[in-house]
Amino acid sequence: MFPLSSTMEIGPAATAAIAIVLGLGFGFFLERAGFGSARKLVAVFYFYDMSVVKVMFTAIVTAMAGLFLLSAAGVLELADLYIEPTNYAAQVVGGLVFGAGFVIGGYCPGTAVVATATGRLDGMAFAAGMLGGVYAWAEFFPGMDQWIAENSVEATLPGLTGIPMGWWVLAFVAFLALAGWGMALAEKRFAGLRP
Amino acid sequence: MSAISASRHPAAARDTPAAAPYWNPYVVGFFLGLTLLATYLAAGRGLGATGAFSSVAAWLASIFSPEHAQANYVHSRYLASGSPLTAWLIFLLIGSFVGAAVSGLLARRSAFTVERGLRLSDAQRLWLAFGGGLIAALGAKIARGCTSGQALTGGSILNAGSLAFMLAVFAAAYAVAWMFRKEWL
Numbered sequence: 258m259f260p261l262s263s264t265m266e267i268g269p270a271a272t273a274a275i276a277i278v279l280g281l282g283f284g285f286f287l288e289r290a291g292f293g294s295a296r297k298l299v300a301v302f303y304f305y306d307m308s309v310v311k312v313m314f315t316a317i318v319t320a321m322a323g324l325f326l327l328s329a330a331g332v333l334e335l336a337d338l339y340i341e342p343t344n345y346a347a348q349v350v351g352g353l354v355f356g357a358g359f360v361i362g363g364y365c366p367g368t369a370v371v372a373t374a375t376g377r378l379d380g381m382a383f384a385a386g387m388l389g390g391v392y393a394w395a396e397f398f399p400g401m402d403q404w405i406a407e408n409s410v411e412a413t414l415p416g417l418t419g420i421p422m423g424w425w426v427l428a429f430v431a432f433l434a435l436a437g438w439g440m441a442l443a444e445k446r447f448a449g450l451r452p
Numbered sequence: 453m454s455a456i457s458a459s460r461h462p463a464a465a466r467d468t469p470a471a472a473p474y475w476n477p478y479v480v481g482f483f484l485g486l487t488l489l490a491t492y493l494a495a496g497r498g499l500g501a502t503g504a505f506s507s508v509a510a511w512l513a514s515i516f517s518p519e520h521a522q523a524n525y526v527h528s529r530y531l532a533s534g535s536p537l538t539a540w541l542i543f544l545l546i547g548s549f550v551g552a553a554v555s556g557l558l559a560r561r562s563a564f565t566v567e568r569g570l571r572l573s574d575a576q577r578l579w580l581a582f583g584g585g586l587i588a589a590l591g592a593k594i595a596r597g598c599t600s601g602q603a604l605t606g607g608s609i610l611n612a613g614s615l616a617f618m619l620a621v622f623a624a625a626y627a628v629a630w631m632f633r634k635e636w637l
Contacts, residue, residue, distance in 0.1 A: 260496035273543045275494050280547020282487040283499055287548070288555035290484075291474035295567035295581070299636050302629035311477035312484060313604065319485025320608035324492060339497040341597055341606050343613030348602065351595025352620025355588050357628045359621065361635075362584015363567060365599040366501035366592060367548065369585065374549045375556030376564040382578045383585035384505075390589025391502065392509040395526035398593075402526050405596060412612040425610055437478070452569060452637055 259333040284371055293371040295363030295379055296452070302360055304447035307440040314436065318429050325426045335422075342409030362386065472559035488604055495540070498605025502592040504545040507536040569636045580635060595620075 258264060267275070290312045291297040300306035327333035359365055364372055364383045372380025394402065415422045474480075491499055510530035514521040521527040530536045556562035568577035592598040595617050597606065603621065606614025 259493045261494050262496035269538070272495075272540065273538070276540050276543035277547040277550075279487060279491045279494065279499075280544040280549075281551035281554075282490070282547075283484070283544070284548030284551030284553075285555045286480050286484045286487060286551075288552040288559075288561070289475040290477060290480040293552060293556060293561070296569075296636060297474070299629070302625050303633070303637060308474075308477040312481040313599070315478050315481025316484035316488060316604055317607045319482050320488040320492070320604075321610070323485070323489040324609060327493070333493065335609075337496055338492055338609060340609055340611050341602065341613065343611065343616075344596075345613065345616055348595045348613040348617040349620045351591045351593070352602075352617040353591070353624040355591025355595060355598065355617075356621040356624030358584045358586070358588025358591055359599075360584070360625045360628045360632050362581050362588055363636075364581070364585070365588060366505060367499075367598070367600045370501065370545055370548050371552035372567070374552035375562040378564060378566050378574075379568065379577055379581040382581035383588075386582040386585025386587075387502075387505050387589040388509060389582075390586040391505045391593060392512065393586070394590055394593040395506070395509055395513065395524055399525035402593065405594070409596070409613070414610040414612060414615070417612060422610065450637055 259327065260337055263334070263337045283367070284374065287368060287371045288375060292368045293375040293377060293380070295372065295377070298365075298368060299360060299363055300451075303450045304443045305449075305451045307444055310440060311437065314433050318426075318433050321422075321429060322426050325422050329423070340411060340413065343412040344405050344409040347405045347409070470560050472561070484604075485608070488608060492609075497540075498601065498608070499544065500541050500597065500601035500605065501545060501548075502589070502598045502601060503530075503541040504539065505589065506530050506593075507539045507542055511536040569634065571634050571637075577635065580632075 261267065287293070290308060297306065298309055301309035324333065324335065328335045362383045364380055366387055369380045369383040369387060373384055414420070414425055488499055491497070507530045510521060510527040513524065513527045514531060521531060530539065553562065566574045566577050568574070595602055597614070597617065599621070602614040602617040607618055
């Protein structure tokens with residue numbers, strides 16, 4: 258039955274409408290969390306407000322549990338979902354560069370859109386920098402883009418370890434509970450850093 | 453300019469009774485997770501943000517020179533399925549923009565301000581935001597995804613590369629944060 262994209266024919270207009278509706282939810286909830294504010298976002302890197310990790314991790318665990326339960330119930334075909342192929346060097350190097358840009362710029366690509374939508378001028382500057390960055394990548398590094406694309410393989414934790422997805426879901430839920438307790442302690446310990 | 457400098461303390465502005473408090477992060481995370489799940493169920497793929505910027509870049513390149521854009525390995529991928537401005541991620545981002553604008557207005561958080569610490573100027577902050585955006589874009593292109601497309605989307609399906617990306621992002625950010633504390637603290 259799911260995903261709908263592989264069980265029924267969805268025209269371009271319907272696809273666009275679905276994307277807009279899902280985007281509405283994405284933007285709305287990101288703003289509700291306070292992620293249109295650079296200071297709220299970077300606070301996580303000074304430990305006095307761990308909201309970024311709380312929101313991200315809860316979202317990941319919720320979606321993960323949903324995917325697992327629906328596939329276990331036989332209504333979702335996990336193999337039909339698109340998974341970005343892995344190239345560890347690319348994801349680690351890219352992640353390191355991205356992390357530095359996150360602290361310096363105060364946003365990530367999605368939250369810069371949220372910030373722009375709520376009037377933050379620095380969010381607009383970040384988005385302009387993003388556009389310049391992706392343009393520069395296409396112009397100056399097409400060879401590297403091609404190398405990464407051609408040297409990536411599918412690699413998921415259940416596939417690599419042989420441990421089924423359900424156990425991973427349980428492990429992530431347990432880790433979230435533990436992390437929630439640790440983050441509450443950290444926020445108390447570093448409350449003095451709050452500007 | 454006065455409208456901008458008058459709101460030099462955006463955090464303080466939010467603390468006034470006029471602005472609604474943010475939702476509990478675990479509650480928002482749950483709803484965000486459901487949004488991501490719905491995206492998977494409907495489209496067979498997750499959320500993303502960087503790809504929309506790449507589509508716009510490809511569109512701009514094709515305005516300047518269609519031949520050049522078609523010959524470019526990166527641009528041409530975003531031009532492959534018709535106009536790059538009708539890509540799935542563009543509509544997703546348009547929706548995100550509207551959803552965020554509605555939420556910000558309802559909570560009285562929308563304002564033309566600059567988010568920064570108290571020890572630097574608006575101009576300094578804007579240049580840092582631009583530079584950070586440029587760096588983050590390069591990182592996202594190397595990693596083939598950002599916090600949306602890799603960390604959230606790939607993480608929820610236990611994609612090994614996405615989890616490696618997430619660890620690397622936080623490692624670098626915590627390492628760099630102290631150097632840039634003047635920007636924020």
